[in-house]
Amino acid sequence: MAEIGSPSPDRSPSSFPIMAASRSPLAPPHFPDMPAVAGVASAVGACGLKADGAADLWLAVMAPAGAVAGVLTRSRCPSAPVDWCRGALGQGRVRAIVVNAGNANAYTGAAGRATVEATAAAAAGLAGCGPEQVMIASTGVIGEPLDAARLTGPLPALWRAAAPGGWPAAAAAIGTTDTFPKGASAQTTIHGQAVTVVGIAKGSGMIAPDMATMLAFVFTDAAIPAPVLQRLTERANAVSFNCLTVDGDTSTSDTLLVVATGAAGHPPVADADDPALAGFADTLARVMVDLARQVAGDGEGARKRITIMVSGAADPDMARQVGLAIANSPLVKTAIAGEDANWGRIVMAVGKSGAPTDRDRLAIRIGGVAVAAEGRAVAGYDETPVARHLRGHEIDIAVDLGLGPSAATVWTCDLTHGYIDINASYRS
Amino acid sequence: MAEIGSPSPDRSPSSFPIMAASRSPLAPPHFPDMPAVAGVASAVGACGLKADGAADLWLAVMAPAGAVAGVLTRSRCPSAPVDWCRGALGQGRVRAIVVNAGNANAYTGAAGRATVEATAAAAAGLAGCGPEQVMIASTGVIGEPLDAARLTGPLPALWRAAAPGGWPAAAAAIGTTDTFPKGASAQTTIHGQAVTVVGIAKGSGMIAPDMATMLAFVFTDAAIPAPVLQRLTERANAVSFNCLTVDGDTSTSDTLLVVATGAAGHPPVADADDPALAGFADTLARVMVDLARQVAGDGEGARKRITIMVSGAADPDMARQVGLAIANSPLVKTAIAGEDANWGRIVMAVGKSGAPTDRDRLAIRIGGVAVAAEGRAVAGYDETPVARHLRGHEIDIAVDLGLGPSAATVWTCDLTHGYIDINASYRS
Numbered sequence: 001m002a003e004i005g006s007p008s009p010d011r012s013p014s015s016f017p018i019m020a021a022s023r024s025p026l027a028p029p030h031f032p033d034m035p036a037v038a039g040v041a042s043a044v045g046a047c048g049l050k051a052d053g054a055a056d057l058w059l060a061v062m063a064p065a066g067a068v069a070g071v072l073t074r075s076r077c078p079s080a081p082v083d084w085c086r087g088a089l090g091q092g093r094v095r096a097i098v099v100n101a102g103n104a105n106a107y108t109g110a111a112g113r114a115t116v117e118a119t120a121a122a123a124a125g126l127a128g129c130g131p132e133q134v135m136i137a138s139t140g141v142i143g144e145p146l147d148a149a150r151l152t153g154p155l156p157a158l159w160r161a162a163a164p165g166g167w168p169a170a171a172a173a174i175g176t177t178d179t180f181p182k183g184a185s186a187q188t189t190i191h192g193q194a195v196t197v198v199g200i201a202k203g204s205g206m207i208a209p210d211m212a213t214m215l216a217f218v219f220t221d222a223a224i225p226a227p228v229l230q231r232l233t234e235r236a237n238a239v240s241f242n243c244l245t246v247d248g249d250t251s252t253s254d255t256l257l258v259v260a261t262g263a264a265g266h267p268p269v270a271d272a273d274d275p276a277l278a279g280f281a282d283t284l285a286r287v288m289v290d291l292a293r294q295v296a297g298d299g300e301g302a303r304k305r306i307t308i309m310v311s312g313a314a315d316p317d318m319a320r321q322v323g324l325a326i327a328n329s330p331l332v333k334t335a336i337a338g339e340d341a342n343w344g345r346i347v348m349a350v351g352k353s354g355a356p357t358d359r360d361r362l363a364i365r366i367g368g369v370a371v372a373a374e375g376r377a378v379a380g381y382d383e384t385p386v387a388r389h390l391r392g393h394e395i396d397i398a399v400d401l402g403l404g405p406s407a408a409t410v411w412t413c414d415l416t417h418g419y420i421d422i423n424a425s426y427r428s
Numbered sequence: 429m430a431e432i433g434s435p436s437p438d439r440s441p442s443s444f445p446i447m448a449a450s451r452s453p454l455a456p457p458h459f460p461d462m463p464a465v466a467g468v469a470s471a472v473g474a475c476g477l478k479a480d481g482a483a484d485l486w487l488a489v490m491a492p493a494g495a496v497a498g499v500l501t502r503s504r505c506p507s508a509p510v511d512w513c514r515g516a517l518g519q520g521r522v523r524a525i526v527v528n529a530g531n532a533n534a535y536t537g538a539a540g541r542a543t544v545e546a547t548a549a550a551a552a553g554l555a556g557c558g559p560e561q562v563m564i565a566s567t568g569v570i571g572e573p574l575d576a577a578r579l580t581g582p583l584p585a586l587w588r589a590a591a592p593g594g595w596p597a598a599a600a601a602i603g604t605t606d607t608f609p610k611g612a613s614a615q616t617t618i619h620g621q622a623v624t625v626v627g628i629a630k631g632s633g634m635i636a637p638d639m640a641t642m643l644a645f646v647f648t649d650a651a652i653p654a655p656v657l658q659r660l661t662e663r664a665n666a667v668s669f670n671c672l673t674v675d676g677d678t679s680t681s682d683t684l685l686v687v688a689t690g691a692a693g694h695p696p697v698a699d700a701d702d703p704a705l706a707g708f709a710d711t712l713a714r715v716m717v718d719l720a721r722q723v724a725g726d727g728e729g730a731r732k733r734i735t736i737m738v739s740g741a742a743d744p745d746m747a748r749q750v751g752l753a754i755a756n757s758p759l760v761k762t763a764i765a766g767e768d769a770n771w772g773r774i775v776m777a778v779g780k781s782g783a784p785t786d787r788d789r790l791a792i793r794i795g796g797v798a799v800a801a802e803g804r805a806v807a808g809y810d811e812t813p814v815a816r817h818l819r820g821h822e823i824d825i826a827v828d829l830g831l832g833p834s835a836a837t838v839w840t841c842d843l844t845h846g847y848i849d850i851n852a853s854y855r856s
Contacts, residue, residue, distance in 0.1 A: 416848065420848065
């Protein structure tokens with residue numbers, strides 16, 4: 001998580017805590033087998049920001065420069081790396097990405113900006129490119145100075161070590177309170193040419209979609225100009241990371257970067273709506289949804305992943321608004337943590353969402369079982385199968401607003417004692 | 429709290445749980461000594477909705493009818509009593525108020541509406557008034573049918589027993605998860621005539637201001653026409669209950685009623701802005717702020733009350749928006765529960781508030797100690813006095829946005845294991 005701390009003089013930056021939280025029950029059995037992406041090499045190292053000396057620095061190198069698109073936090077208190085990427089993304093090319101975990105370099109003033117500039121200059125010097133072709137992301141404690149030398153010192157060695165693939169190591173290096181590394185990949189074709197899409201992401205608290213949440217990096221060997229890639233990235237983000245919340249707290253550091261190296265060798269496609277890109281657009285969204293669901297399943301303290309399907313909305317924004325109101329309700333999340341079929345709290349959350357819903361058209365299903373409709377509990381409602389569903393790890397809530405044709409799916413997790421344990425003592 | 433449940437056939441309505449939560453450390457030493465209000469009589473009884481047979485039904489009688497004003501939840505899934513009051517408030521007079529705890533009569537469809545109508549008719553029959561002069565409020569489990577006989581049966585005995593005062597019993601009867609009864613009173617003058625203002629309220633979860641939150645009832649012997657009383661009530665609500673949040677979950681049942689009997693005998697004042705009402709307006713707001721602070725101090729699981737003062741805003745709405753973003757942040761609330769001076773989370777919450785703030789103009793104080801300003805931690809920041817402040821029960825956070833002249837104060841509480849304990853097993 002892009003976490004926040006106090007620059008109290010008695011803390012060394014290296015004391016950033018690694019959570020001992022047990023592995024999420026939603027964790028996949030193993031990290032997916034993900035192929036290398038032609039034109040992308042990477043390496044990880046330790047710059048001493050994680051307390052246990054674990055890898056906390058990741059360098060990705062694109063040679064030649066790839067097209068880059070991105071979505072950054074809408075926080076009004078963005079980190080120095082977010083400010084940097086917002087400026088650098090405009091020129092649309094990326095030669096290197098430098099990411100550290102353990103210090104967010106957020107709310108660090110001029111010193112934080114200087115650290116980002118020094119890091120970009122160092123990577124640019126190695127790559128022989130302009131600094132604006134270096135993207136930077138940091139996650140960890142906020143408000144604590146980040147010494148540029150911690151990042152620039154190891155860069156030459158990482159540059160020499162950079163090799164294709166290495167996704168498990170990269171996903172682990174960028175993690176903070178995550179209990180498992182997150183990766184997803186898929187293949188598609190453009191003009192008959194096979195194309196690979198690979199992504200990694202980290203959570204796992206301070207997760208709220210406004211927009212893009214946490215850090216996520218997606219690479220493809222497709223040949224797609226930056227403006228087209230930006231359109232496709234924003235569309236995919238709208239149905240993936242932007243439909244994800246753990247605690248409703250939007251990070252200062254949220255960064256999603258999507259890189260297209262063009263190494264696949266198909267003719268470039270210059271229009272986001274070109275049918276030749278339909279398969280790629282779907283694949284990009286599928287990879288990002290997979291990553292978003294993994295982040296929800298690894299929300300701090302999560303024991304259950306909650307998938308909220310809202311249908312019957314007048315428009316997609318209304319569907320998402322209602323879904324997020326349910327997903328961010330502490331009362332809904334604690335009831336599910338307690339395996340309590342307390343569906344009235346879903347009614348409450350719909351009612352407070354701010355969307356112009358109609359109580360008497362609302363229909364609610366839990367685990368596929370109809371529990372409420374037409375302004376009351378369904379006749380002969382039997383809680384038994386719902387209670388059984390709630391004892392599992394994957395919880396499905398379906399809400400039909402009965403107002404229109406639009407739908408949205410939102411992902412979150414339950415609110416448990418684990419979240420309090422992690423966040424009441426984050427810095428201790 | 430206006431709580432929510434499942435109408436599972438295996439639960440009898442009388443199984444509504446009374447929380448065994450320990451008394452809040454923010455509780456006042458004793459219920460305040462509050463005078464009777466001329467023209468108001470009340471009585472309490474048990475109608476079997478609380479599991480332990482405690483009083484859960486309250487009747488207040490105004491003779492003659494008093495002027496009434498109200499603010500009701502903005503939930504799109506309001507309870508049947510809220511729908512009733514919304515219709516009945518228009519005529520501006522009240523002879524009786526009937527309140528039950530243990531069942532919110534929310535999301536109960538036509539049967540719920542029939543129960544409200546039967547209850548109003550029964551009270552109106554006793555009072556010899558029209559049913560529209562009976563106001564009704566219910567709090568407790570949502571989605572569970574409420575048998576009208578439970579309320580109408582005891583009403584005649586309560587009518588006979590109604591007597592002046594009795595505020596401690598009334599405040600206790602309307603409570604659910606509250607760990608202490610909430611009351612406040614004050615005296616003022618209108619045209620030189622002494623006037624009394626008395627209020628009671630209940631929390632303590634599903635508390636979010638949109639608008640009026642939980643149940644609150646205020647009585648005065650002032651002589652104020654209903655339209656004027658409505659204006660004054662809305663103004664006082666804007667700086668009291670509407671600046672209060674426990675968990676950001678807006679109840680289906682939120683109801684604030686303010687009754688003016690006119691028994692004080694001063695000449696009626698027909699203009700809300702008449703200087704003769706200035707003292708009364710201040711007193712009304714002071715009583716409601718007192719009640720709001722008590723609700724914050726009794727939020728479910730609360731161990732600390734958090735007062736957030738936002739200044740330097742461009743307008744009052746911006747100040748309130750930022751204050752509520754901080755007050756509703758689970759990461760801020762868990763850090764304070766952990767007595768962790770993790771001020772970066774306040775930066776995060778300001779950043780996510782949606783208000784057009786400026787990171788580099790922001791200034792943050794905790795317990796009066798400057799911790800951050802000009803986009804970074806203050807030079808030579810010493811965490812020691814802040815940590816000492818956080819070990820107390822009353823936590824003060826001051827945020828200056830550096831943008832304008834407006835300010836707002838928001839009240840909330842910390843987020844503790846107690847909240848999870850209460851809400852993960854609410855119905856069990």
